[in-house]
Amino acid sequence: MHGKLPAFIGIALFAGVVTFPFWIGGERKPMPPPVIEAGLTQCVESAAFMRANHMLLLDQWRDSVVRHNDHIYVNRAGQRFEKSLTGTCLGCHSNKAEFCDRCHDAVAVKPYCWNCHLAPGQPAGPAATAAALPPPSSRFAVTAIPRRGE
Amino acid sequence: MDHDRRHFLIRAGSAALFGLGAAAGLPALAATRLLPAASGHGAGNAVRWGMLVDMTRCVEPCSSCIDACHSVHNVPHFDNPKDEIKWIWKMDYANAFPDSGQFASSRQTAAPVLALCNHCANPPCVRVCPVQATFKREDGIVEMDFHRCIGCRFCMAACPYGSRSFNWRDPRPFIEKYDYGYPTREAGVVEKCNFCSERLARGRQPACVEACKNRALVFGNLNDPGSELRRQLSSRVTLQRKPELGTQPSVFYAFERGHD
Numbered sequence: 040m041h042g043k044l045p046a047f048i049g050i051a052l053f054a055g056v057v058t059f060p061f062w063i064g065g066e067r068k069p070m071p072p073p074v075i076e077a078g079l080t081q082c083v084e085s086a087a088f089m090r091a092n093h094m095l096l097l098d099q100w101r102d103s104v105v106r107h108n109d110h111i112y113v114n115r116a117g118q119r120f121e122k123s124l125t126g127t128c129l130g131c132h133s134n135k136a137e138f139c140d141r142c143h144d145a146v147a148v149k150p151y152c153w154n155c156h157l158a159p160g161q162p163a164g165p166a167a168t169a170a171a172l173p174p175p176s177s178r179f180a181v182t183a184i185p186r187r188g189e
Numbered sequence: 190m191d192h193d194r195r196h197f198l199i200r201a202g203s204a205a206l207f208g209l210g211a212a213a214g215l216p217a218l219a220a221t222r223l224l225p226a227a228s229g230h231g232a233g234n235a236v237r238w239g240m241l242v243d244m245t246r247c248v249e250p251c252s253s254c255i256d257a258c259h260s261v262h263n264v265p266h267f268d269n270p271k272d273e274i275k276w277i278w279k280m281d282y283a284n285a286f287p288d289s290g291q292f293a294s295s296r297q298t299a300a301p302v303l304a305l306c307n308h309c310a311n312p313p314c315v316r317v318c319p320v321q322a323t324f325k326r327e328d329g330i331v332e333m334d335f336h337r338c339i340g341c342r343f344c345m346a347a348c349p350y351g352s353r354s355f356n357w358r359d360p361r362p363f364i365e366k367y368d369y370g371y372p373t374r375e376a377g378v379v380e381k382c383n384f385c386s387e388r389l390a391r392g393r394q395p396a397c398v399e400a401c402k403n404r405a406l407v408f409g410n411l412n413d414p415g416s417e418l419r420r421q422l423s424s425r426v427t428l429q430r431k432p433e434l435g436t437q438p439s440v441f442y443a444f445e446r447g448h449d
Binding site: 105106108110126154155156159160161 | 326327365373374390
């Protein structure tokens with residue numbers, strides 16, 4: 040029977056800390072809408088479908104191109120498109136920062152498409168270093184193996 | 190549990206019976222057909238891409254095929270040879286054909302040999318890849334899925350031709366000029382020649398073949414008896430690299446002039 044009070048205090052503290060982000064309040068930030076270039080009326084599928092499923096579609100495209108050598112996407116309306124992120128998608132949505140990154144940054148999603156795929160006009164050579172990953176020494180750390188007797 | 194003679198005999202007997210029962214399954218096991226080690230020449234497929242490197246037409250110190258390949262595929266250039274990435278390169282005859290080089294003719298050893306992925310019909314790199322990042326397509330191309338590669342480098346150990354390179358460092362700062370039609374790679378990924386599968390999909394020849402002004406590289410379908418490649422192969426003496434390993438390369442070498 041005794042010792043219940045500290046337990047309740049503990050539970051209350053725990054609940055308080057866990058729910059802290061909810062009761063501290065603050066306004067819920069609206070999702071920044073992607074900037075869609077003027078004059079674009081239609082994507083490979085409907086806007087609602089693309090909003091919900093673009094990541095699944097890209098995943099399917101990737102596998103079917105690389106592993107099954109199938110390069111043509113036929114949408115529900117029967118139109119044909121090349122399955123290409125940088126060709127088809129960025130062919131219309133040419134501004135990656137405004138179209139992709141705005142929402143991805145807001146929801147803290149980090150798709151690794153751009154580790155390899157190139158956005159149009161991305162600078163090459165040593166200029167590409169700054170934005171790149173940490174220096175190789177920290178990623179492939181090689182520690183010296185002490186020799187016997189040293 | 191007691192350990193008298195009676196219980197010991199009962200247990201030993203039932204264990205023996207159990208063993209006999211297992212042995213009854215052995216003939217069934219023996220009847221299982223073992224797959225042949227070599228998967229054949231892909232004879233059942235309509236297409237098996239291959240190449241003839243005509244060394245009689247390859248002129249030193251030209252490197253247009255290498256330059257073309259490395260620029261369209263965003264292959265980085267490192268000064269340190271330990272970091273080197275290569276899809277197509279030159280090597281000495283004695284290293285490319287180590288088992289036929291003892292008394293090789295001067296026609297063979299005069300110039301360095303062009304080497305690239307052999308797109309083997311029986312590729313050891315594919316067999317060892319633990320994640321199927323490298324795989325053999327139906328048209329014979331040994332393809333890399335860079336998305337899947339985990340960088341274990343088993344394939345590099347398995348490839349007897351040194352056709353594979355590992356990205357020890359982020360390659361992007363070492364690419365002079367991007368080709369925006371093809372991605373780069375990232376650190377921790379293996380890469381190699383893909384027979385320009387991205388160009389074949391658009392009905393184009395590989396970049397090296399297009400770039401060679403002397404027509405030293407003949408690309409075609411090994412399973413089509415009417416192709417220029419097969420015509421050349423049937424009329425000339427050609428070599429494959431390290432054929433004794435049973436990898437069945439799709440890249441052939443000619444060191445003597447043809448009849449044409």
